[in-house]
Amino acid sequence: MNPVVEVNNLSKKFKEIDAVTDLSFTVYDGDIYGFLGQNGAGKSTTIRMLLSLIKPDNGSISIFGKGLTENRNAIMKQTGAIIERPDMYKYLSAYDNLSIFAKLSGVKGSRKLIMEKLDQVGLADRSNSKVKTFSQGMKQRLGIAIALVHEPGLIILDEPTNGLDPQGIADMRNMIIGLSRNMGKTIIVSSHLLSEIELMANRMIIMHKGKKMVEGKVAELLDPSNSMVQLETTDDRATFKALSNTAWAAKATLTDKHIQIRLGKNEIPALAESLHSMDAKILAIRPRHSLEDYFISLTNEQTDV
Amino acid sequence: MFNLLQIELYKISKRPRTYIAFAAITAIVVIFQLAFKADGKSYMDLMLQSVQDSFDIDKSKAINGYFMCYIILNTLLIQVPILVALIAGDAISGEANMGTLRLLLTKPVSRTKLILVKFAASVIYTIMLLVWMAVMALFLSLLIFGADDMLIFRVKGDESLILQITSDDIMWRYFAAFGYAAVALTVIAALAMLLSVFAENSIGPIIATVCIVIVCTVVSNINVPIIDKHVKPWLFTSYLVGWKGFFYIGTTADGEPIKGSLENWPAIRNSLYILAAHILVLLGSTVVIFRRKDILS
Numbered sequence: 001m002n003p004v005v006e007v008n009n010l011s012k013k014f015k016e017i018d019a020v021t022d023l024s025f026t027v028y029d030g031d032i033y034g035f036l037g038q039n040g041a042g043k044s045t046t047i048r049m050l051l052s053l054i055k056p057d058n059g060s061i062s063i064f065g066k067g068l069t070e071n072r073n074a075i076m077k078q079t080g081a082i083i084e085r086p087d088m089y090k091y092l093s094a095y096d097n098l099s100i101f102a103k104l105s106g107v108k109g110s111r112k113l114i115m116e117k118l119d120q121v122g123l124a125d126r127s128n129s130k131v132k133t134f135s136q137g138m139k140q141r142l143g144i145a146i147a148l149v150h151e152p153g154l155i156i157l158d159e160p161t162n163g164l165d166p167q168g169i170a171d172m173r174n175m176i177i178g179l180s181r182n183m184g185k186t187i188i189v190s191s192h193l194l195s196e197i198e199l200m201a202n203r204m205i206i207m208h209k210g211k212k213m214v215e216g217k218v219a220e221l222l223d224p225s226n227s228m229v230q231l232e233t234t235d236d237r238a239t240f241k242a243l244s245n246t247a248w249a250a251k252a253t254l255t256d257k258h259i260q261i262r263l264g265k266n267e268i269p270a271l272a273e274s275l276h277s278m279d280a281k282i283l284a285i286r287p288r289h290s291l292e293d294y295f296i297s298l299t300n301e302q303t304d305v
Numbered sequence: 306m307f308n309l310l311q312i313e314l315y316k317i318s319k320r321p322r323t324y325i326a327f328a329a330i331t332a333i334v335v336i337f338q339l340a341f342k343a344d345g346k347s348y349m350d351l352m353l354q355s356v357q358d359s360f361d362i363d364k365s366k367a368i369n370g371y372f373m374c375y376i377i378l379n380t381l382l383i384q385v386p387i388l389v390a391l392i393a394g395d396a397i398s399g400e401a402n403m404g405t406l407r408l409l410l411t412k413p414v415s416r417t418k419l420i421l422v423k424f425a426a427s428v429i430y431t432i433m434l435l436v437w438m439a440v441m442a443l444f445l446s447l448l449i450f451g452a453d454d455m456l457i458f459r460v461k462g463d464e465s466l467i468l469q470i471t472s473d474d475i476m477w478r479y480f481a482a483f484g485y486a487a488v489a490l491t492v493i494a495a496l497a498m499l500l501s502v503f504a505e506n507s508i509g510p511i512i513a514t515v516c517i518v519i520v521c522t523v524v525s526n527i528n529v530p531i532i533d534k535h536v537k538p539w540l541f542t543s544y545l546v547g548w549k550g551f552f553y554i555g556t557t558a559d560g561e562p563i564k565g566s567l568e569n570w571p572a573i574r575n576s577l578y579i580l581a582a583h584i585l586v587l588l589g590s591t592v593v594i595f596r597r598k599d600i601l602s
Contacts, residue, residue: 051411053600073413081411087404091319100312104412146408 001028003065004154004186005050010059012045012210019045020210023059027188027203032180034201034218035190042210043190044084047158050188051081063154077106080152084159086143090132094123094142097131098149105150113149121145137168144175155179157189161196169196176200227287229268231259234281242278306418313426317392323430326388327437330381334441337377338449341368352458353467370447371455371475375552377442382486382548386493386518388434393427393497394510397595401505401602416596420498424588427494428487435483435490443479457552470554474564482548485573488580489548492541493518495587502595505602518542541583547576 005027012020020042027033035043048054050061052072061068063075088097095114102109102117118124121141131139140160147155157176161169177200179185191197197204198218205215214221233239240254243261248271253260263271265287275282317323341348345368397420400406409419455475457468470478496517500510521542524532537543550573555566567573 048407048600051407053407053410055597055599073415076411076413079411081408083407083411085404087408089316089319089403089405091321092316096315096319100316101408101412103308103312104409104414106413 001030003027004029004031004063005033005188006062007046007050008060008062010046010049010061011057012042012049012054013057018210020049020056023207023210023212025205025212025215027186029186030180030184031203032176032187032189032201034197034204035188035207036194036197036204037190037192037207039192040209041207043207044158045210046207047083047156047188047190050156051079051083052076053083077150078152079154079156080105080147080150081156082140082143082147082158082160083156084162086139086146088131088139088142088146091130093128093130094118094134095127097142098145101146102149107150109149117145117149118142136163137165140164140168140172144172148179153186155185155187157187159191160189161191161193169193173200227265228260228262229271230284230286231261231271231275231282232257232284232286233259233275234283239275239278239280242280243274246274246278248274306422309414309418309422310425313422314429317426317430322391322395326385326391326434329388330385330434330438331441333381333384334377334438334445337380337442338373338446341373341376342449366453367456368450369453369455370443370450371452371470371472371479373446373450374443374479375455375457377446378438378482378486378548381438381442382489382546383522385434385438385486385490386545387515389427389431389490389493390497390511390514390518392430393424393494394501394514395507396423396427396498397501398504398510399501399507401600402507404602406602407600410600417592420588420592420595424495424498424591427498428491431490431494432487435487439479439483455552459553468552468554469562470552471562471564474554477565478551481551485548485551485577488577488584489541489545492545492580492583492587495584495591496541499587499591499594502591502598538579541580544576544580547573547580550576 003026005025007026008024010020010023011018023042023046035047037043045054049056050063050068052068064078066075068075089100092100095118098114098117099109102114107113115124115127118127121144123138123141123145126134126138131142134142140163144160147157160176161172164172173196176187176189180187189197189200201218203215203217204221206213231239236254236259240252240259243249243252243259248261248263251262261271268285268287272282272285349367397406400409410416452472454472455470457470459466459468493514497510497514500513501507504510521540522545525537525540525542550569551567553568555563555568557563
């Protein structure tokens with residue numbers, strides 16, 4: 001597979017705060033690449049650096065095999081983006097907005113093309129309505145039309161499900177998957193709705209405090225050997241103390257609500273036996289596999305350190 | 306570039322605030338015209354009080370379209386910077402406030418080009434304001450009050466002077482004066498745009514521009530030798546009313562006006578150079594700062 005985006009040793013500081021530190025990753029042709037991280041993890045800063053909105057202090061970004069700094073305009077002709085909210089000119093109509101951004105993207109923007117694009121996002125019948133009368137979902141759809149009007153090969157979506165209702169989130173997810181599967185677009189998508197990323201992305205990066213914690217294929221990162229159990233007992237503190245004298249100590253963490261233990265599914269019977277032997281009163285052992293748990297466990301681990 | 310400029314002008318034309326300035330100019334001019342139509346003679350009596358004995362003037366003819374335009378410009382050109390700041394101060398900060406700046410800058414348009422286009426749009430807006438002012442203050446006044454020779458009241462040092470310009474020697478002076486005013490107001494547009502780069506809402510740069518103009522105007526009017534010598538020559542506000550120079554007609558040694566002449570063309574030319582230098586410095590700074598700016602809005 002050809003790399004579409006190659007980021008090497010990217011760093012950005014805002015005054016004394018390290019927003020992104022020594023970040024490297026690669027996005028390949030046709031990927032839906034998920035960007036995961038809590039607020040302040042550095043996702044948006046990284047995405048803005050990819051779009052040349054923020055200048056990196058160090059490192060390099062190459063998109064479509066060209067350096068971003070030297071070939072910005074050529075790269076942006078092939079890139080579409082929504083950054084956080086899909087803000088546009090509220091005092092103009094949907095048609096005017098799309099027409100303006102089509103021209104700015106280097107597309108002539110004939111009436112037929114603009115109406116066709118509006119139709120694709122279900123806004124053809126509201127083409128003359130001012131954007132200030134639109135719901136968040138309609139604005140988001142118009143934002144998608146703006147991002148796609150010039151048929152870009154790379155689409156960068158920063159928190160595209162922000163402010164959408166459940167149906168809107170599902171529609172957005174299906175559209176992103178469709179763009180990748182049916183049209184072969186390469187997509188970078190960030191979200192703090194991690195379950196959404198789990199359902200969409202084939203590869204992902206998890207960031208925490210500006211640093212890469214892990215990068216890889218979603219399927220591999222969700223391998224059962226990386227799974228985790230949540231353990232609930234009548235006295236979690238006593239049980240955790242007892243566990244700390246066993247081989248499980250290195251894998252166990254005590255949280256406010258329960259004990260978390262990182263282990264493979266096949267290790268659960270052995271864990272149950274150990275707990276039984278230390279007379280722990282087990283209320284529940286819950287195996288967890290979702291990306292969200294994986295993400296939380298990694299970021300917790302980092303915080304514990 | 307032309308496409309971008311068209312887009313920018315289209316956006317400006319669709320914003321209601323664009324028309325506030327045109328409405329304000331219309332209101333001020335019409336109030337002046339009504340007041341002078343109703344009681345212009347009293348004004349003329351007051352102005353000619355000190356020179357009535359030495360001049361033989363037909364007061365009914367003195368209040369004419371050319372004179373009205375001069376009176377209106379004297380008042381209005383001091384206020385117009387505020388109207389220019391309304392649009393130029395909003396150029397970048399308004400986009401940041403709406404959230405469209407980040408979208409604009411993900412498009413294949415360089416930041417330098419964007420600034421130059423926005424500046425050009427602000428200049429065009431400024432020129433449109435002046436054209437409207439010319440239509441209302443000059444041509445409408447000519448329709449209402451008619452055309453005749455124009456009297457200019459001027460204070461030069463300790464002297465109060467009255468200059469008379471014949472009606473066939475006036476129109477070119479107005480065109481030149483409006484051209485000069487366009488350059489002077491372009492400095493305001495460049496200043497407002499520079500301030501606009503730093504803000505994420507348009508109120509800040511608009512107010513800051515107006516405050517800077519007020520402070521500099523006050524300093525320009527302080528008559529202290531050290532300020533006269535070292536500060537005033539560098540303040541753009543010292544040159545904002547330089548358009549009046551086109552109405553200071555040259556005279557012969559015995560005081561007779563010379564048709565088609567200017568009293569001090571080199572001074573007007575130097576003023577234009579200094580204003581142009583201000584525009585270049587302000588616009589250049591805007592481009593440099595904006596190119597380096599991280600877009601966080």
